[in-house]
Structures are given as C-alpha cells and as structure tokens.
Amino acid sequence: MKLNLTRKEIHTRGGMLDHMMDALPNPSILVDENGLVLYASSQTRHLWEPNTEKRLNHPIQSEDSRAAVEETLRTGRASMDKLVHIKGHRTLSNMIPVFEDEEVIGVLCTITIQDIVMLKDMVAKLGRTTKDKEMYHTLSRVLSRYRFEDFLGTGDAAKKVIQQCRLAAKSDYSILIIGETGCGKEILAGAIHSERTKYRSKPFVKINCTAIPDNLIEAELFGYEKGAFTGAVSAKAGKFEQAADGTILLDEIGDMDIALQSKLLRVLEEREFERVGGDKVYPLQADIIATTNKNLAAMCAENKFRMDLYYRLAMLEIHIPPLRERKEDIPLLTEHFMKECGSRFSLEETAKDNLLLYSWPGNVRQLKHLITRLTVLYPNETVTGAVLEDYFKIGSGAAVDIKNEREAFQNFDSQEQLKPEDYSLKSVEKAHIQKRLRANEGNVLKTAKELGITRNTLYSKMRNYGITN
Numbered sequence: 399m400k401l402n403l404t405r406k407e408i409h410t411r412g413g414m415l416d417h418m419m420d421a422l423p424n425p426s427i428l429v430d431e432n433g434l435v436l437y438a439s440s441q442t443r444h445l446w447e448p449n450t451e452k453r454l455n456h457p458i459q460s461e462d463s464r465a466a467v468e469e470t471l472r473t474g475r476a477s478m479d480k481l482v483h484i485k486g487h488r489t490l491s492n493m494i495p496v497f498e499d500e501e502v503i504g505v506l507c508t509i510t511i512q513d514i515v516m517l518k519d520m521v522a523k524l525g526r527t528t529k530d531k532e533m534y535h536t537l538s539r540v541l542s543r544y545r546f547e548d549f550l551g552t553g554d555a556a557k558k559v560i561q562q563c564r565l566a567a568k569s570d571y572s573i574l575i576i577g578e579t580g581c582g583k584e585i586l587a588g589a590i591h592s593e594r595t596k597y598r599s600k601p602f603v604k605i606n607c608t609a610i611p612d613n614l615i616e617a618e619l620f621g622y623e624k625g626a627f628t629g630a631v632s633a634k635a636g637k638f639e640q641a642a643d644g645t646i647l648l649d650e651i652g653d654m655d656i657a658l659q660s661k662l663l664r665v666l667e668e669r670e671f672e673r674v675g676g677d678k679v680y681p682l683q684a685d686i687i688a689t690t691n692k693n694l695a696a697m698c699a700e701n702k703f704r705m706d707l708y709y710r711l712a713m714l715e716i717h718i719p720p721l722r723e724r725k726e727d728i729p730l731l732t733e734h735f736m737k738e739c740g741s742r743f744s745l746e747e748t749a750k751d752n753l754l755l756y757s758w759p760g761n762v763r764q765l766k767h768l769i770t771r772l773t774v775l776y777p778n779e780t781v782t783g784a785v786l787e788d789y790f791k792i793g794s795g796a797a798v799d800i801k802n803e804r805e806a807f808q809n810f811d812s813q814e815q816l817k818p819e820d821y822s823l824k825s826v827e828k829a830h831i832q833k834r835l836r837a838n839e840g841n842v843l844k845t846a847k848e849l850g851i852t853r854n855t856l857y858s859k860m861r862n863y864g865i866t867n
C-alpha cells in the first residue's frame with residue numbers, strides 16, 4: 399500500500415489532505431522525507447495538547463515510532479499493524495509511504511489500536527467463543543515484545559526481581575517465574591524473551607496449561623499427523639514446532655496434568671519431540687520459561703507435581719512478591735495507570751492511604767482495573783477514601799474491611815517495631831509470620847497452610863528468624 403502525492407501537496411496546509419486526516423477516526427500524523435512532523439490530525443492534536451505547536455516541524459518524540467517511520471522512508475514499504483511503543487502504551491500502527499513518482503517523500507502514520515494491553519484484558523474478560531480465544535492468543539503473541547522497562551517498580555523488591563531476570567536473560571537456562579496472579583509474570587517472561595532474542599522477531603509462543611483440556615494438550619503441544627486420532631483430518635504442527643528457535647512460555651505450569659508432565663520432562667531432557675501419531679523427530683530449539691502462581695515445591699511434596707520436572711524447569715527460579723509486599727510501588731503504578739487511561743480524577747489523601755492499606759489479591763492487574771473504573775465513573779472528580787472502601791468491599795470478591803485492615807497495619811508496625819529503614823522483605827516476612835502465628839494461637843500447620851508453604855518450610859523459617867512458638 400502507498401499514497402501518490404506531490405511534495406507541494408504534502409506541504410500545503412488546510413487542503414484536502416488535512417481534511418482527510420482530520421476525518422480519520424484514529425490519531426494520525428504526516429511526516430516528511432526527513433522524518434519531521436508536517437501535520438497532526440485533530441485526533442492527535444487532542445492527545446498532544448497543549449504541546450502540539452512545539453511538536454510540529456520536529457522529529458517524532460516516540461523512539462519506536464521514529465524507528466518505524468525511518469524504516470518505511472528507507473524501504474518504501476508500508477508496514478501494517480506494527481507494534482509501536484508510544485509513551486508506555488503498546489499500540490498497533492500503520493506506516494504508509496507517500497510517493498512522488500518513484501521517490502518516497504513522506505510517511506502517513508496512523509494508530510489503529512491505542513492500547514493492546516487493555517484490549518487483551520478486555521478480550522480475556524469478555525471472551526467466550528473460540529474466536530475470542532484465538533484473538534487473545536494472537537494479542538498475547540504480539541505483546542510478547544515486552545521490555546524490562548515495562549515492569550514498573552522502583553522499590554527494592556521490584557529492582558531485585560528485574561535484576562534477577564536481566565541476569566537470567568543472559569543465560570539460556572530454563573526459568574521458572576513464580577508469583578500470584580496479575581503480578582507481572584508475563585511481562586517479565588516477555589522481557590527475557592526480547593532480551594535473549596535481541597528484539598529480532600522470533601516466536602514467543604504462550605501455552606496456557608490450564609486452558610487446554612487434558613486429552614488435547616499433547617496434540618496441541620507437539621502437533622499431530624493425519625489420522626493420529628478421530629478428527630485429525632490433516633496433519634498439524636504443535637506449539638513446540640511453532641516456537642522454532644524462539645521462546646515457549648508454559649503458563650500456569652502447576653495445572654499441567656501429571657501424565658503430560660512425564661512426557662514434557664522427556665522432551666526437555668532429550669531436547670526432541672515427535673508429533674502425535676508420527677515418527678519424525680523434531681529438535682527442540684526454543685528456550686523454555688514456565689510461570690505459576692502455585693507453590694510447586696509444596697506440590698512436589700504432595701506428589702502433585704513431578705520433582706524432576708520441577709528441577710528441570712527451575713534451573714533459575716525467580717519469585718515476584720505480591721503487590722501487598724511491595725506497597726512502595728503503588729504510588730508509581732497508580733500514577734502510571736492514571737496517565738495511561740488519561741484519568742482526570744484526583745485522589746483524596748485518605749483514598750491514597752487506602753490504596754496502600756488494601757491487600758490487592760489481584761495484584762497490579764487489579765490496581766490497573768480499579769484506575770480504569772475510576773476514570774470512567776469519576777471524570778473530573780475527587781475520589782474519596784469512602785469510595786475506595788466500598789470498592790474494596792465489593793470489588794474483588796475478597797471482602798476487606800479497610801478500617802480493620804488499617805488498624806492491623808498500624809498495629810503491625812508498632813507491635814513488630816519496624817523502623818522505617820527496616821522494611822526489608824526479610825523483616826516483613828518475619829513480622830508477618832509472627833503475626834499469623836499469633837492470630838492462629840501458635841498452630842503451625844494452620845499457619846503454614848495459610849501462608850501457602852509446608853509445615854517444614856515454616857519451621858525452618860521460624861528457626862532462621864529466631865521465632866519461638
């Protein structure tokens with residue numbers, strides 16, 4: 399696809415071209431052969447206000463868009479639905495070259511989808527049909543171009559996790575990322591993939607081990623030959639083949655059927671696999687990253703997960719602490735999502751306090767959804783503490799009495815005498831164990847279950863922290 403115009407036409411303002419751009423439903427800009435912005439459509443000007451004038455006749459600010467425009471100027475080829483990061487949003491944009499005779503004299507850039515992450519979250523929420531699921535997987539694949547900068551957090555815990563992932567990305571070992579739902583496992587897996595593949599376009603294939611029925615998962619993973627089973631009318635490549643020399647993300651590995659775990663272990667050890675019903679051997683070239691929100695070590699102890707597979711997957715194991723254990727990141731994340739949503743509401747001081755007091759069972763995803771919701775429901779208003787108290791009671795299914803939570807939080811600090819400088823994860827973990835043990839009247843088994851660890855692990859932590867019961 400290309401546009402044929404003259405230099406005079408693209409440099410003339412107020413003419414047909416500008417009118418056409420203004421009529422487009424999506425933001426678009428026109429860039430000249432030197433990469434300078436000639437015109438911003440009314441949709442774009444709305445986003446740029448009050449800085450539109452400063453941006454005209456200057457190079458595009460977003461590094462990604464600039465690179466995409468330069469590529470189109472250089473090659474003269476259109477690129478459609480290109481993933482472009484703009485101000486922290488992942489957009490899909492079209493870059494259409496403008497030709498005068500045989501020469502490229504500019505590029506028309508149009509954002510087709512302004513935020514794929516939000517779209518993916520919506521599809522995940524609403525998606526019921528097979529088509530929706532396919533769309534979700536396609537979006538997941540597109541989104542795999544995550545970068546470490548996408549994982550926001552400036553507290554020590556977040557910094558430590560990012561540092562561990564950066565180091566892990568330098569190796570080609572299997573990685574297991576453990577963390578509760580919505581705490582950013584997929585972002586980090588995608589960032590490791592991007593770093594390892596040096597941003598070259600290699601496949602990132604996500605396999606949701608929960609979503610595929612047990613009887614289909616083997617065929618889904620390794621593919622099948624024609625006639626391998628009833629319904630196999632033609633041969634089909636599986637996800638492992640599709641991944642080629644990219645990355646396979648085994649999402650929710652803790653939910654994988656135990657029989658398939660043995661098969662997977664064999665494939666990982668021998669680094670080769672066959673299609674169901676076939677005898678051709680395919681090499682496994684892809685890197686493996688697994689994620690889970692379960693305690694795999696505890697599952698191994700209960701024979702619900704193969705210990706040998708666990709060790710194989712967890713050559714490097716990375717734990718992402720839940721948001722309630724890194725509350726220092728909440729203000730930054732809140733601000734980020736407010737910018738991302740174009741929020742105009744403001745938060746009362748007690749509302750800000752409540753954000754810090756809440757326990758966030760859905761982690762960062764839940765915070766993001768809350769901000770989206772407030773943006774819609776409270777345009778240009780001040781959100782009070784009471785509004786959030788209501789949300790926290792009904793929002794997540796995990797009813798929380800924020801007043802009690804506030805008291806518990808204050809007592810928590812005073813009882814354990816944590817000094818402000820002593821907010822290391824270890825101190826917080828120790829204090830939390832002491833608190834839960836007290837609440838459970840010293841019952842170790844009950845406390846261990848609550849904490850999601852085995853009794854032995856709890857005993858060993860109590861020993862290490864000098865906690866007597």
Ligand SMILES: Nc1ncnc2c1ncn2[C@@H]1O[C@H](COP(=O)(O)OP(=O)(O)OP(=O)(O)O)[C@@H](O)[C@H]1O
Nearest residue numbers: 515548549550578579580581582583584585762763
């Ligand atoms: N540290 C973070 N910085 C910015 N956004 C984040 C962060 N962590 C999570 N998010 C946002 O929260 C949402 C969920 O993130 P992600 O899918 O990576 O979580 P997950 O741990 O893989 O969740 P699940 O286990 O439910 O699949 C995404 O919209 C993501 O953008």
